[in-house]
Amino acid sequence: MKVSASAELLRLNGITKIFPGTVALSDVSFSVNRAEIHAIVGENGAGKSTLMNIISGNLQPDKGEIYLEGKKVKIRSPRDAQNLGISIVHQELALCPHLTVAENIYIGRLPQKSRKIVDYDKLNKMSEEVLALFDEVNIKPIDKVADLNVAQQQIVEIAKAITFNCKLLILDEPTSALSEADAEVLFKIIKDLKSKGISILYISHRLREIFELADRITVLRDGRYIATLNTVETNPDQVVSLMVGREIKEMYPPKSSKIGEEIFRVENISSEKVQNVSFSLHEGEILGFAGLVGAGRTELAQTICGILPRHCGEIYLEGKRLEIKSFEDAIKNRIGYVTEDRKQFGLFLRLPVAYNVSAIYLKYDCKRLLIDRQKERGLAQEFVKKLNIKTSSYFQLVMSLSGGNQQKVMVAKWLAINPKILILDEPTRGIDVGAKAEIHNLLRELAKSGIGIILISSEMPEIIGMCDRVLVMREGRITGELSGDQITEENIMQLAAHR
Amino acid sequence: MSLPTNVTTTDNSLLKRVMGFREMTLIFIIIVISIIVSVLSPNFLTGENLITTALGLAADGILAIGMTVVLVSGGVDLSVGSVLGLAAVIAGGLYLSFGVDIWIGSLIALIICALIGLFNGYFIARIGIPPLIVTLAMMGIARGAAYVLTQGSPLSLYGNLRGFDFLGQGKILGIPFFILFFILLIIMFDFLMRKSAPFRLVYYVGSNENAAKLSGINVPKVKISVYVLMSVLAGIAGIFTLSRFSVAAPTAGTGSELNAISACVIGGASLAGGEGTVLGAILGTILVGIINNALVLLNVSVYWQNLVSGVILIAAVIIDYLTHQKRS
Structure with a gap:
C-alpha cells in the first residue's frame, strides 16, 4: 500500500528487545497512520505486550528507533509518552475506585485555585466536556468509580487517556471483560475517536471485532514482525494462519454425535x-x-x-x-x-x-x-x-x-x-x-x-x-x-x- | 509436550527439601556471626552461655512459631504478648488467691487463651474486621486484664507447686526442659507446615483467599483455627514463663508480639500471606538472639539492642526485596 509521508504518525524501525533467556522482539518494523485503527494480533508470547510497553515508555528497546510524526523520539517513561501524545489503556484497569470519575480523569494534574487547593468546579466542568464525547454511556464527573460497571470504568480510562492531547491511543484487550452490547458502544467510541484524528493501536484476540474495526492488521509471531494487511483485502482464516504459522482448518472440534441419558x-x-x-x-x-x-x-x-x-x-x-x-x-x-x-x-x-x-x-x-x-x-x-x-x-x-x-x-x-x-x-x-x-x-x-x-x-x-x-x-x-x-x-x- | 524427567530433581535433595534459599542464607549468617563473636569473646561458645541465650529466646520463639502460621494465613496477631502475660497471671492468680492446683490453673488459663483466639478469629473471619484492629484491641484488653487481676504488682509463686517449676527450671541431661520442649514444638510445627494437609490449607488461604473459597476451602474455619492455635501457643509460652521465673508478672511478654513478627519476616514470611516457614522464623529468632547476646558479651550498652534488632529487620527486608527483584 502506498502511504504518503504526511499520513504516517508512528514508525517503528528494527525494534529489538532481549530479556534474559528470550528474545521478546526481534527487528520489528512497521508504521501506524494518522486517524487509523491499527490492530496488532498474535498469540500470547508473540511480543504484543512488550511492543506496547516500549511504545508507551514502560520498557526501553535494546535496538531500533521510534519515529513520531517523522521525528526520531526516545520514550524513556510513560510520562514521556504522554507528553508526546501516546496513551495506553491496559487490560487490567488502573483506576482509584474510591475517587470520583473527574478525580480519576485528571489524576496528578487536578486544576488548582491557588496554594494547592483543588478547584472542583473547574475539574468537574473539564471532565464533563471530556465525557460529552461518550454520550452513549451515562457517566457523571462526580460518580464514584467503584459504583461504575466495567464498561463504564473503561470509558473513564479512555477519557483519561485522551485528555493528554492524545495522538495515539493504545487499547490492550479492551473488550475482554465487556458484554457484546457494551463492546458495540466501545466500538462506536473508537470510531468517533478515529474521526477526530486520533490513531488507535488495538490489541485483541477477537478477530471478529478486529475485522469490524480495524483499517489495517499487523501480525506478530514469536517476537517477529510477520505482515501488515489491509483489512478489506484479507480474511480471518488468513490472519489466523499467519498468527500460528499454520493453517487452522477446523477451529472447533466436531460436536457430539451421541447424546446419552x-x-x-x-x-x-x-x-x-x-x-x-x-x-x-x-x-x-x-x-x-x-x-x-x-x-x-x-x-x-x-x-x-x-x-x-x-x-x-x-x-x-x-x-x-x-x-x-x-x-x-x-x-x-x-x-x-x-x-x-x-x-x-x-x-x-x-x-x-x-x-x-x-x-x-x-x-x-x-x-x-x-x-x-x-x-x-x-x-x-x-x-x-x-x-x-x-x-x-x-x-x-x-x-x-x-x-x-x-x-x-x-x-x-x-x-x-x-x-x-x-x-x-x-x-x-x-x-x-x-x-x-x-x-x-x-x-x-x-x-x-x-x-x-x-x-x-x-x-x-x-x-x-x-x-x-x-x-x-x-x-x-x-x-x-x-x-x-x-x-x-x-x-x-x-x-x-x-x- | 512432555516434561523432561530431570526437572523434579530440583526438589529432590534432602537439604533443599527442608531448606529454601532464605533458610540457608540465615544459617550461613548465623555461623559467620558466631565465629566472629567467639573470636572476640571467649565466653560466647560456652555451654552455659548458649543455654542461657536459648532459654531467653524460647518464649518469643514459641510465639514466632504461631506467628508464622498467622502470617502465612495472611493475617497478623498483635495480642500474643499480652495473652502470654495474661495466661501467666490467670494460672498464678488462681493458685495464689483461690488455692486452685497450679496445673489445673494452667489448664484453665490455656482454655481462656483458646477462647481469646476464638474471639479474635471470629471477628476477623466471620465479621470481616481487619486482623490488625481486632488483635490490637485484644492486645489492650488482655494486657489490661492482667493488670486488673494483679493490681499491677507481680505475684510470686510459693508453696506446693507439685512439680510445676520443672517446666521452666527443670533439666534433662543438663539441658533445660523448656529448651527441649521448644525444640520439640519447632520440629513438630515445621513438619506439619510442610507436610500436613490441614496446614497446607493455611497457605492456600493466605495466598489467595478468594481462590481458596472457590476451591471449596472453608476459609473462616481455617482462619479461626489459626488464631486459636496462636493464642494457645502464646498461653503455653506464658505458663512456661511463669514456671521459669516463679512469678506471674502482668508485664510479661510486653513487646514480644513485635519480636515474633520481625523474627518471622527475617525468616522469610510475607505480611501479604502465603509465604513463610517455621524453620525460617526460628532462625530469625536465633539471629536476633545471638546478636543481642554478642552485644552483652562485648560490653555494648543494652540500649543498643532494640536499634540493632530494627536494623536487622530492615536489612532482611531489603535483601529480600532485591533478591525477589532479581528473580523476576
Whole structure:
C-alpha cells in the first residue's frame, strides 16, 4: 500500500528487545497512520505486550528507533509518552475506585485555585466536556468509580487517556471483560475517536471485532514482525494462519454425535439474581449458557454450586436429589465450578503449579493428615502432560505461566477430583488462539468421557462452535433454548437482547 | 509436550527439601556471626552461655512459631504478648488467691487463651474486621486484664507447686526442659507446615483467599483455627514463663508480639500471606538472639539492642526485596 509521508504518525524501525533467556522482539518494523485503527494480533508470547510497553515508555528497546510524526523520539517513561501524545489503556484497569470519575480523569494534574487547593468546579466542568464525547454511556464527573460497571470504568480510562492531547491511543484487550452490547458502544467510541484524528493501536484476540474495526492488521509471531494487511483485502482464516504459522482448518472440534441419558437436572432455581431457572444436562453433551454480561449466568452457576444462597429450587444428579447448602456440598457431589476470573478467584498465583493442581484434591480426596508428596507430584505430572501445560517444572510459580496455561492449571485443579459435572465460566477469556483450541478440544474430550460440561461464554463464536445445546439468559431468566442449526448469532442475540 | 524427567530433581535433595534459599542464607549468617563473636569473646561458645541465650529466646520463639502460621494465613496477631502475660497471671492468680492446683490453673488459663483466639478469629473471619484492629484491641484488653487481676504488682509463686517449676527450671541431661520442649514444638510445627494437609490449607488461604473459597476451602474455619492455635501457643509460652521465673508478672511478654513478627519476616514470611516457614522464623529468632547476646558479651550498652534488632529487620527486608527483584 502506498502511504504518503504526511499520513504516517508512528514508525517503528528494527525494534529489538532481549530479556534474559528470550528474545521478546526481534527487528520489528512497521508504521501506524494518522486517524487509523491499527490492530496488532498474535498469540500470547508473540511480543504484543512488550511492543506496547516500549511504545508507551514502560520498557526501553535494546535496538531500533521510534519515529513520531517523522521525528526520531526516545520514550524513556510513560510520562514521556504522554507528553508526546501516546496513551495506553491496559487490560487490567488502573483506576482509584474510591475517587470520583473527574478525580480519576485528571489524576496528578487536578486544576488548582491557588496554594494547592483543588478547584472542583473547574475539574468537574473539564471532565464533563471530556465525557460529552461518550454520550452513549451515562457517566457523571462526580460518580464514584467503584459504583461504575466495567464498561463504564473503561470509558473513564479512555477519557483519561485522551485528555493528554492524545495522538495515539493504545487499547490492550479492551473488550475482554465487556458484554457484546457494551463492546458495540466501545466500538462506536473508537470510531468517533478515529474521526477526530486520533490513531488507535488495538490489541485483541477477537478477530471478529478486529475485522469490524480495524483499517489495517499487523501480525506478530514469536517476537517477529510477520505482515501488515489491509483489512478489506484479507480474511480471518488468513490472519489466523499467519498468527500460528499454520493453517487452522477446523477451529472447533466436531460436536457430539451421541447424546446419552440425562445426568443432571436443575428445577426452579431462584436466588437474588436468578429467577426460576430449570434445565437438564445429558451425558456427552456440552450445554452452553449465552447472554449479555449481567444476565445472571455466573450467578446461576454459583447458586447451583452453593456459593451464592439459593432461595428455592432443586438439583438432581444422576436421578438423585442433592442437598446442596454450601460449595463444599457441591464439591462432595463432584460438581465443579471453574471461575471466570482466574487471577482473583481461580489461582494461587504465588504458589507452585503442583500446589495449585492439588488444592481441591487435598481437602476432598486426601484422607490422610500428611500429604503424600509422590502422589501430589504424580497428580501434577499427570495433568501437565494430559493438558499440555507448558511449565518448566511442577514447582514453577503459576504467576509466571502464560494465560492459557494458567487456565489449564485451573481446569486441572478440578479434574484432579474426577468431577461429574464441570461448569466453566468464560474458560478462554484473554488467552491466545492456540491455547483456546486446546481448551476447546479438552472440553469435548471431557464431555465424551462422560463428564457433564456446562459452558458459560460471552464469545458468540465459542458458544456456536462448541455447544450441542444453548440456553440463553436475560435478566436472570432463561429466555430460550437452541439446538443444532438453530444455534446462530441472530437467534442468540434475539433472545439475549434487552427490549 | 512432555516434561523432561530431570526437572523434579530440583526438589529432590534432602537439604533443599527442608531448606529454601532464605533458610540457608540465615544459617550461613548465623555461623559467620558466631565465629566472629567467639573470636572476640571467649565466653560466647560456652555451654552455659548458649543455654542461657536459648532459654531467653524460647518464649518469643514459641510465639514466632504461631506467628508464622498467622502470617502465612495472611493475617497478623498483635495480642500474643499480652495473652502470654495474661495466661501467666490467670494460672498464678488462681493458685495464689483461690488455692486452685497450679496445673489445673494452667489448664484453665490455656482454655481462656483458646477462647481469646476464638474471639479474635471470629471477628476477623466471620465479621470481616481487619486482623490488625481486632488483635490490637485484644492486645489492650488482655494486657489490661492482667493488670486488673494483679493490681499491677507481680505475684510470686510459693508453696506446693507439685512439680510445676520443672517446666521452666527443670533439666534433662543438663539441658533445660523448656529448651527441649521448644525444640520439640519447632520440629513438630515445621513438619506439619510442610507436610500436613490441614496446614497446607493455611497457605492456600493466605495466598489467595478468594481462590481458596472457590476451591471449596472453608476459609473462616481455617482462619479461626489459626488464631486459636496462636493464642494457645502464646498461653503455653506464658505458663512456661511463669514456671521459669516463679512469678506471674502482668508485664510479661510486653513487646514480644513485635519480636515474633520481625523474627518471622527475617525468616522469610510475607505480611501479604502465603509465604513463610517455621524453620525460617526460628532462625530469625536465633539471629536476633545471638546478636543481642554478642552485644552483652562485648560490653555494648543494652540500649543498643532494640536499634540493632530494627536494623536487622530492615536489612532482611531489603535483601529480600532485591533478591525477589532479581528473580523476576
